Every structure is written in structure tokens, then in C-alpha cells.
Amino acid sequence: xxxxxxxxxxxxxxxxxxxxxxxxxxxxxxxxxxxxxxxxxxxxxxxxxxxxxxxxxxxxxxxxxxxxxxxxxxxxxxxxxxxxxxxxxxxxxxxxxxxxxxxxxxxxxxxxxxxxxxxxxxxxxxxxxxxxxxxxxxxxxxxxxxxxxxxxxxxxxxxxxxxxxxxxxxxxxxxxxxxxxxxxxxxxxxxxxxxxxxxxxxxxxxxxxxxxxxxxxxxxxxxxxxxxxxxxxxxxxxxxxxxxxxxxxxxxxxxxxxxxxxxxxxxxxxxxxxxxxxxxxxxxxxxxxxxxxxxxxxxxxxxxxxxxxxxxxxxxxxxxxxxxxxxxxxxxxxxxxx
Numbered sequence: 001x002x003x004x005x006x007x008x009x010x011x012x013x014x015x016x017x018x019x020x021x022x023x024x025x026x027x028x029x030x031x032x033x034x035x036x037x038x039x040x041x042x043x044x045x046x047x048x049x050x051x052x053x054x055x056x057x058x059x060x061x062x063x064x065x066x067x068x069x070x071x072x073x074x075x076x077x078x079x080x081x082x083x084x085x086x087x088x089x090x091x092x093x094x095x096x097x098x099x100x101x102x103x104x105x106x107x108x109x110x111x112x113x114x115x116x117x118x119x120x121x122x123x124x125x126x127x128x129x130x131x132x133x134x135x136x137x138x139x140x141x142x143x144x145x146x147x148x149x150x151x152x153x154x155x156x157x158x159x160x161x162x163x164x165x166x167x168x169x170x171x172x173x174x175x176x177x178x179x180x181x182x183x184x185x186x187x188x189x190x191x192x193x194x195x196x197x198x199x200x201x202x203x204x205x206x207x208x209x210x211x212x213x214x215x216x217x218x219x220x221x222x223x224x225x226x227x228x229x230x231x232x233x234x235x236x237x238x239x240x241x242x243x244x245x246x247x248x249x250x251x252x253x254x255x256x257x258x259x260x261x262x263x264x265x266x267x268x269x270x271x272x273x274x275x276x277x278x279x280x281x282x283x284x285x286x287x288x289x290x291x292x293x294x295x296x297x298x299x300x301x302x303x304x305x306x307x308x309x310x311x312x313x314x315x316x317x318x319x320x321x322x323x324x325x326x327x328x329x330x331x332x333x334x335x336x337x338x
Contacts, residue, residue, distance in 0.1 A: 004048045013042045026096030027316070064099045065089075065311060066121035066147075068113060070128050070138060072196055073227050076104045080283040081253070081300050082127065085152060088304025089125060096312055098122075110138055116145055123148040123311045129196050139163075148314045150307045153200045156324040164320040166307050166327075170200045170280075173296040173329035174207030177250075177278055180294075180331075182215040184276070184338065186247035189219035190239055192256040194226040204252045204280060220246075224256075232259045246275060248337070254279035257293055261336065272338045282332035294334035299327045 006024070010017045015038075019031060023039040042048075067086065069076055076082060090100040101121055105113050107130050115124060124147045128135040135154065142149055149163045156165035181189070191208055193201055205221065212219050220243055224235035240246070249264070251257025257279030261271055269275050271291070282295040306325065314320045 004046045009039065009042050009046060009048050012046070013039045015039060024097065026098075026312075061122050061315065062120055063097060064101050064121045065093055065308070066101045066103065066115045066124045068103050068105055068115050068124060068126050068142070070105050070107055070110060070126075070130065070135075072106055072129070074104075074106075075227070080255075081281055081298065084283060084298075084300035085127070085304040085307075088301035088306075089308045090304070092305045092308035093312075096308075098308075098312070107134070111141065116141060121147065122315055123150070125149070125307055125311070126151045126154070128154055129198050131197055132199075132202075135199070148311065148320070150311050152303055152307060153198065155199050158323055162314075162320070164307075164310050164314070164322065165324045166303055166310065167325070168200075168298055168300075168303060168327045169329050170203035171207035171210075173280070173298075173331075174204040174252075175211050176331060177280070177294075177296055178208045178211035181248050181250070181276070181278065181337070182211055182217060184247070185215075186217055186276075188244060188246045188248075189217055190236070190243075190246040190249045191219055191221045192232065192235075192249065192251045192260060193221060193223050194253070194256070195223050196226075201252050208250060208252075226253070226255055229259050232256060233263045236260060236263060245269070248276040248278070251277070251279045251293075254281045254283065254293055254295060257295070257336075261291065261293075272336050276337040278334075278337055291336050292334040293332070294337035295332040297330045297332045299329065302327055 006017045006020050010020045013020065015035060019035065020039055022028065022031060023036055028036050067089065069082060086102065093100050103113060103115055115121065124142055126139065126142060126149060128138050139151065143160065143163060151163065151165050153167055154165055189212060191205060193205060220239055222235050222239045225231035249260045251260060257277050261277050264275055265271055271277050277293065279293040279295040282297040310320060
């Protein structure tokens with residue numbers, strides 16, 4: 001039996017070999033939807049499998065994108081934001097016949113990451129944590145590898161070459177949420193943040209403080225290990241012992257807010273009658289968790305898709321189409337704030 005080749009597919013689909021090659025590689029620009037559908041149908045009928053080695057030799061690509069997530073938690077993939085973003089990125093790349101090589105890196109091990117030492121990937125995506133100076137150092141090290149880079153949820157640096165920053169409007173979303181909180185004239189507000197520093201959290205805190213300061217609201221910023229419920233609970237208890245019971249507790253992500261809700265209600269506080277609670281991200285769209293938090297919906301999945309699109313465009317055209325992009329966030333109404 002003769003092997004199934006691009007030529008075989010092209011003959012049966014009644015198109016050129018170049019057209020089949022473009023469809024196989026996910027490059028459909030200039031090809032009608034009808035033709036794409038016909039070629040894909042013939043590929044399935046013939047059970048055609050592209051020769052990856054030949055494809056690499058022709059294009060000088062490995063068709064693999066690296067994704068490095070700097071997080072000190074060994075269970076970093078349980079973070080809903082990370083999960084949604086990686087899913088969007090992976091699904092987009094997969095639909096264009098690219099693979100995703102995912103690497104979680106503890107901050108202390110960044111320089112030893114194989115993504116910096118191997119040339120197996122065509123491009124690299126990053127999510128960085130830690131103090132801003134350290135994050136900049138990480139970014140410089142990755143750029144020195146010579147790969148195109150997409151950075152998610154990081155403060156843009158416009159002077160960097162071959163680098164693209166994709167964010168969501170964390171500060172704007174936080175400002176909108178804070179304005180709703182300020183309408184109730186709270187006398188005391190607690191803002192819960194994770195100990196590990198992320199640009200997104202910094203932007204949310206900046207937005208919250210900007211509005212709360214404008215309305216002369218008294219607030220405290222309380223840091224804890226978001227991966228340890230006991231750490232969050234102890235931080236809340238210490239803050240209440242020092243400053244009194246808050247009118248509103250703002251979690252800079254939903255995980256912090258849910259732990260605060262459980263701890264406060266277990267200790268006899270009524271939510272939202274005594275204390276209002278808000279979160280940020282709103283991934284629980286099916287309301288599997290109770291109560292439904294007053295929150296902000298983050299487009300993490302769309303961020304991943306957008307990052308994949310930006311990278312493949314860069315690999316195809318030799319340059320990024322934009323240096324920075326910010327996706328909007330949306331309020332998510334809940335039952336935890338009066």
C-alpha cells in the first residue's frame with residue numbers, strides 16, 4: 001500500500017499541494033472555508049499523518065511553544081487563573097498543530113530551567129512572580145535566549161525587542177469594584193493579598209486604594225500564604241484584633257475571599273449583613289461554590305488564546321503585531337455584598 005502523502009490529499013481534494021500544506025499547518029488565510037473543510041475531510045478519510053521531521057526541516061521550526069510559570073507552589077496548576085490561561089493557550093496552539101511544553105519553576109530554580117538551556121521550543125510564554133526587580137531579571141534572561149517571548153499579566157516594558165505583553169485590566173476592574181464598595185461608606189476595609197507578589201495583584205491593590213483613598217475609607221492590606229487556609233485565617237484574626245471587625249473584606253482573588261467567608265461565618269459573623277466580602281476572577285460561573293461572590297470576571301482563557309495567536313503571527317511574519325494588549329474585565333454580581 002502506497003504511503004499517504006500531501007500529494008495524495010491534494011489530488012483527492014482537487015487543490016494544490018501548497019494549499020494542503022497550509023491547511024495542515026493551520027494557515028488558512030486566503031483559503032475559502034469550503035476548501036479548508038474539504039481538505040480537512042479528505043485528511044480524516046485518508047487518515048493522513050504529517051511527517052513532523054520533514055515539516056521541521058522545511059520550516060526550521062520544532063512546532064513547540066514553551067510556557068514557564070514562576071510560582072513557589074508545587075501545585076501551581078490548581079490555581080484557577082493559571083488553569084484557564086494555560087487551557088486557552090494550549091487549545092489555540094493545538095488547533096494550529098503546535099504543542100505546548102509546560103514548566104512550573106520555583107523562583108530559586110529559575111536559572112536552571114531547561115527552557116533557558118535548550119532550543120527545543122520556537123517561542124516562550126511567561127507568567128512571573130516575585131518582586132518586580134526579580135521579575136525583570138527573569139525576563140531579561142529569557143530574552144537573552146533569543147526566543148520570541150509573550151509575557152502574561154506583567155507590567156509592560158516598551159523598550160524590549162521581540163517581546164509582547166498581554167494583560168487584563170486588573171486596575172480598572174478593581175476600581176469599579178471599589179466604587180461599588182465605597183457607596184456603602186464602609187468605616188473599615190480589609191484587603192487580602194497573597195504573600196507571593198504578582199503584577200496582577202499589585203495592579204488590583206493600586207486600583208482599590210485609589211478609589212478607597214478618594215472616598216476617605218480606612219483600609220488595611222493583609223498578606224498571607226494563599227495556599228494555606230490557616231495562614232489566611234490567622235492573618236484575619238490578627239487584623240481584627242489590631243483594628244476591629246471590618247465592614248468589608250476584599251479578596252484580591254476568589255480563593256482568599258472564600259477562605260475569609262468560611263472563617264468569618266464559622267465565627268458567627270453574618271455575610272453580607274455584618275460583613276461584606278468580595279473576590280476577583282469569578283471562575284465559578286456555574287455557582288458550584290456557595291455563596292456566589294461579588295467579584296470581577298477575568299478573561300484568563302481569552303488571554304491564553306490571544307497569546308497563542310500573537311506568537312504564531314510572530315513566527316509567521318517575523319515580528320509581533322503589537323507590544324502590549326489589555327483585555328477588559330467585567331463585574332460579576334454576587335450575594336456577598338449589600
